[in-house]
Amino acid sequence: MKKLIFMLVLLLGLLLAACSGDSGDSEESSDEGSTDTSSESSEEASSDEDTAVTYASTSDAVGLSPILTNDSVSSRVIEQMYETLFTRNLESGDIEPRLAESYETPDDKTWVISLKEDIQFHDGTPFNAEAVKYTFDTFLDPETAAPRASLLEPIESVEVQDEYTVVINTTEPYGAMLAALSHSNASIVSPEANEGQNLNEEPVGTGPYKFVEWAKGDQIVLEKNEDYWQGEPEIDQATFKVVPSVSTAISMMETGEVDFIDGVTAEHLTRLESNDSIEVVTKEGxxxxxxxxxxxxxxxxxxxxxxxxxxxxxxxxxxxxxxxxxxxxxxxxxxxxxxxxxxxxxxxxxxxxxxxxxxxxxxxxxxxxxxxxxxxxxxxxxxxxxxxxxxxxxxxxxxxxxxxxxxxxxxxxxxxxxxxxxxxxxxxxxxxxxxxxxxxxxxxxxxxxxxxxxxxxxxxxxxxxxxxxxxxxxxxxxxxxxxxxxxxxxxxxxxGVVAAGVHESIEGFEMDPTGRWELYQFSKN
CATH class of the missing domain: 3.10.105.10 (Dipeptide-binding Protein; Domain 3)
Known part of the structure; x- marks a missing residue:
């Protein structure tokens, strides 16, 4: 669809140029995520294409629902589309609020969490306390059979205090609560979407990227969420490409078909390090x-x-x-x-x-x-x-x-x-x-x-x-x-020492000791 719109805009520009000698107008994303008007050109069209990135993985995702999956390959994709109440800072490792605004613990079995306001899921429905309660209730329901249900097992009940305040009650004090609420499997899902479709194949979150398509065994494609609450991402499109051989993935990096890989192993390290256009990023993990x-x-x-x-x-x-x-x-x-x-x-x-x-x-x-x-x-x-x-x-x-x-x-x-x-x-x-x-x-x-x-x-x-x-x-x-x-x-x-190979055109790539990275931090020159 984006390609079709682009071709229509380009054709219109050519027709206008033939009549007046001036180029047509188009919208171009600025650094802050706002838009302004500037002239269309073939150079700008090339720039738009450059905001697409491709990540290669040796395996396909198992699913795209944070509730129904429990593997790192799936999590790499899920973390770009969904968000958690808290998150671990990539640089410091400290746990910080994300969808949460703040929290307090009036006693050691009660967590009162204030939520950020005016955030929407990709389907346009509101993120609020009802969505948090729905997500955690579904996650803990034995009929759901969530493979990572143990993450929130100490939770006894989730209550909606008001539209943007949720109260979590636990059966016993839970010392790892904030760490658990920062885990990708505790991501908040759209209740309406979860009731109306299979989130394992058609995910709907609040994150910076939205689901486009999944050709199983081949690739998953995401596009930027232009209305993302923290500001529009710089990367327009991301493809998670299944490349069973790491050696093949590196060859694709060398030809520009792939922008980055992670899970780099020792047998490929020398080859990556010898390529001046690829940076090897490592961190004890x-x-x-x-x-x-x-x-x-x-x-x-x-x-x-x-x-x-x-x-x-x-x-x-x-x-x-x-x-x-x-x-x-x-x-x-x-x-x-x-x-x-x-x-x-x-x-x-x-x-x-x-x-x-x-x-x-x-x-x-x-x-x-x-x-x-x-x-x-x-x-x-x-x-x-x-x-x-x-x-x-x-x-x-x-x-x-x-x-x-x-x-x-x-x-x-x-x-x-x-x-x-x-x-x-x-x-x-x-x-x-x-x-x-x-x-x-x-x-x-x-x-x-x-x-x-x-x-x-x-x-x-x-x-x-x-x-x-x-x-x-x-x-x-x-x-x-x-x-x-x-x-x-x-x-x-x-x-593990987590390691990734990143093409020199990618800026802003960071990993934490768990190997987690965020597309939202990326830009491409």
């Missing part, structure tokens, strides 16, 4: 990448088996292959996440192949054929090849099964695997929101894909969530972390 065990299956539910595998993996050698894009750690809670304590580095089981082989032979694990389920993402594939070889050296028979990202998420949620590799981006940078969704018994069958259950861990994690004293929270998290490390709930492979 919050993601944790781990070797996971299905605790509902034998022998993965046996401590000796997990201990043997932990001894069999040379994680020092593996981290060296990351070329600076990973941090070696024995801890499940990472150095950039609240609740980390360096004492955890002394725990766990370091590389000892002789000990691993002895345990394997004594227990007959070498007579078992194991399935290693791997998503088709470069980093996981790299892990699988290295670890499969190391496990083979100690006598284990491990077969790799590689599958597409969305199918992988379904299979791991259903427990249809023996071993796998996964990551958790830790968008909240809070240890409670790492351990609770991933390792608490309540979340088996949803976000606890490894189906791990430990009563003592459950109690400590619950305690870390039900106090607002941050020192107490840190102590509970440290204790829980020590248990899951020594129990080999996971075998941490590394903690």
């Amino acid at each position: 919050t993601p944790v990448y781990y070797f996971g065990f299905n605790h509902e299956k034998e022998p993965m539910n046996e401590f000796d088996f997990r201990k043997a595998l932990s001894h069999a993996i040379d994680r020092d050698a593996y981290v060296e292959t990351l070329d600076g894009l990973g941090v070696r750690s024995n801890s499940i809670i990472g150095p950039k996440v609240f609740g980390y304590d360096e004492s955890a580095e002394e725990l766990g089981f370091n590389y000892d192949p002789e000990q691993a082989q002895q345990i394997i032979e004594e227990n007959g694990y070498d007579e078992i054929e194991l399935n290693l389920l791997v998503a088709n993402r470069d980093l996981f594939l790299n892990m699988s090849e290295i670890v499969q070889a190391q496990l083979s050296e100690v006598g284990l028979n491990v077969n790799i099964e590689m599958i597409e990202w969305g199918t992988f998420l379904d299979m791991t949620a259903e427990g249809d695997f023996d071993l796998t590799f996964l990551s958790w981006s830790n968008t909240t940078a809070d240890g409670s929101e790492l351990l609770y969704p991933n390792l608490h018994t309540d979340n088996i069958g949803s976000s606890n894909r490894m189906q791990y259950s430990n009563e003592e861990v459950d109690e400590l994690v619950e305690a870390s969530r039900t106090t607002t004293d941050q020192n107490e929270r840190a102590e509970y998290l440290q204790q829980a972390n020590e248990i899951v490390v020594e129990d080999v709930a996971w075998a941490p492979m590394h903690h």
Whole structure:
């Protein structure tokens, strides 16, 4: 439609020029997002095209509803269209109001949140307290089966005090409330749109970008929200392109077809750094990448088996292959996440192949054929090849099964695997929101894909969530972390250094330690 309008305007301009020798008038966006009148020219038309950017991802989104998804690929798109009550500042990491104006806590189980006024959803309906209540009620409704419902699980009720004031009541004090309300899965949706259409395929938020189309397996296209409450974005259109091969995506960057990629891995780092037109942006981050065990299956539910595998993996050698894009750690809670304590580095089981082989032979694990389920993402594939070889050296028979990202998420949620590799981006940078969704018994069958259950861990994690004293929270998290490390709930492979390759034409690209970025900050020269 935009192309058709442009061609009509251009044709009109040519006709007027033929009659009078003057060019026609058109609207041009200024830096502040307002409009003024200036003459149309072919140079300006070229400039308009330059405000389109393309991002390449190796996987397609699973869905586009913040309520119904729980994966980083989907979140990258969702975060451009939807907004949360609070947000984590990309530079400082501090949590700040976004759709919220301010908040107060009259007691430790009550949150009174004042909302910003005069904001509309993309469908023209108002953002207000009713929309917040509707979103959270829907999110927490068991019939919705939101995969990340644990994020707001402590909420008992949401009340509308007036049009722009919402009151959240919790069953217990919730120390991670602001972090939870800054998570993309807690984004506010349009009630009218959610009732009238499938937001997983036709999203409607309040954010700086609006949904245009989704050609599944190929691309998702967004356009700027000209009425965005913080001012019109500088980038007119954004395409999220599915490019299964990172090498191909880099080639597309070199030819100008792609403007930026993230999730850069070590094998492509030298190529990116050698290109003067591409900047590599890195930051020590919050993601944790781990070797996971299905605790509902034998022998993965046996401590000796997990201990043997932990001894069999040379994680020092593996981290060296990351070329600076990973941090070696024995801890499940990472150095950039609240609740980390360096004492955890002394725990766990370091590389000892002789000990691993002895345990394997004594227990007959070498007579078992194991399935290693791997998503088709470069980093996981790299892990699988290295670890499969190391496990083979100690006598284990491990077969790799590689599958597409969305199918992988379904299979791991259903427990249809023996071993796998996964990551958790830790968008909240809070240890409670790492351990609770991933390792608490309540979340088996949803976000606890490894189906791990430990009563003592459950109690400590619950305690870390039900106090607002941050020192107490840190102590509970440290204790829980020590248990899951020594129990080999996971075998941490590394903690992430988030990295992106950005074409020199892009300005304003920033990442926080979670790897999050915002198109709204971008411009293109």
